[in-house]
Amino acid sequence: MGHGGNVIQELTTDHREVEEIFGRIEALPPGSKDRKDLADQATIELVRHSVAEEAYLYPAVREHVSGGDALADKELADHAKAERIMKDLEGMQADDPRFDTTMAQLMSEIRSHLTDEENNLFPRLEAACPPDTLMDLGDKVRRAKKTAPTRPHPSAPDTPPANKLLAPGTGLVDRMRDALSGRGKQS
Template sequence: MGHGGDVIAELTTDHREVEQIFGKIEALPPGDSRRKLYADQAIMELVRHSVAEESYLYPAVRKQLPDGDALADKELADHATAERTMKDLEGCDADDPRFDTLMMKLMAEIREHVADEEDNLFPRLRTACTPEMLGKLGDKVRTAKKTAPTRPHPSAPDTPPANKLLAPGVGLVDRLRDMMSGRGKES
């Protein structure tokens, strides 16, 4: 959840962790209940990651890159699409006929988004920002992930200041629900 380093290192590590979870899902046979456990873990990580990006990375993109508004808007649109898929997936058990279709859709959406960030956005941001700026953004992202929601909330605001104000409260409720239900935990 918090790895250290600048914002690009932090978010890239998150990407690798989610990809490892996707690999665990792909290695299991359809209908295996562990697929749902891993899907919940992936969703928890993806939501925290997205909230942190929306709060700090994309505002920096808007400010630091000449076409930052268009880039940030595209990334937010990607998040909105994936969040709707995660919301649909959240209501499915591993043996639900829709589970595999939704899971494959989510993995494709996330993999495309990650490739775009790592191949295009991150290199441009690294060129435009000082190492100090990227380091401070990394600290902010790590802090945001600690209190961010863990469940998809497609109708929640995705831009500052509203998202920064609401995310910690929603995150607290989500973490309490996760704790009480055991969501995302291996037995």
């Protein structure tokens, strides 16, 4: 993840990538080990994306968009719910009887969130921010995703400044764990 362009283009491309992973999961038979591998890959991408949004997108929404506090608070609540689902999913294998139901719940939650962002938040932010501000936010989001955690941490702070201070260290630990376990690597 790191595509270029302004913040809206960057995040919309992330949305398409996650949707593509979801489609691949849905195409596999229940119980397939590949479903778990793809669920881990989706979780990695979603956590990195969410951390970057929480660090830069939502503060910009609060600053620039009329009614931005309520809008950002709603998006943060969506993230918290999705993160709890991802944490549950993290402890399951594909043959766990709860895996398919939990994965379907995550996909539903994420799809609803993405639609809301693309149809409501992004147009409002684009109307309220100058193009150079949107480009700067895109750069910040790309940098944040490079050091962001890759595993769900539901109890971690989701607002600045604490999230910006803790995310890089947590991200480093997560990436080390992923490298040692092979998590997120496609076979």
